[in-house]
Amino acid sequence: MKYLVIGLGTYGRELAINLSLQGNEVVGVDHRSENIEAVKEQLMTVYELDAKDE
Known part of the structure; x- marks a missing residue:
C-alpha cells in the first residue's frame, strides 16, 4: 500500500x-x-514543506 504521512513529529515519525x-x-x-x-x-x-506557505 501507499501512504502519505503529514507531520513527522513523535507520533507521525513512529x-x-x-x-x-x-x-x-x-x-x-x-x-x-x-x-x-x-x-x-x-x-x-x-519532503520539507510548509503547508501554511502559499
Whole structure:
C-alpha cells in the first residue's frame, strides 16, 4: 500500500517508520528539517514543506 504521512513529529515519525517496516511505500512531509533528517534513511521519500506557505 501507499501512504502519505503529514507531520513527522513523535507520533507521525513512529507511524511512518512502522508502516515502512511492514513493507508499505511511505512518503513523509514535515516543515521542520530536523524531523526530515530523523527519518530520511527509513522512508522512501521525504519532503520539507510548509503547508501554511502559499
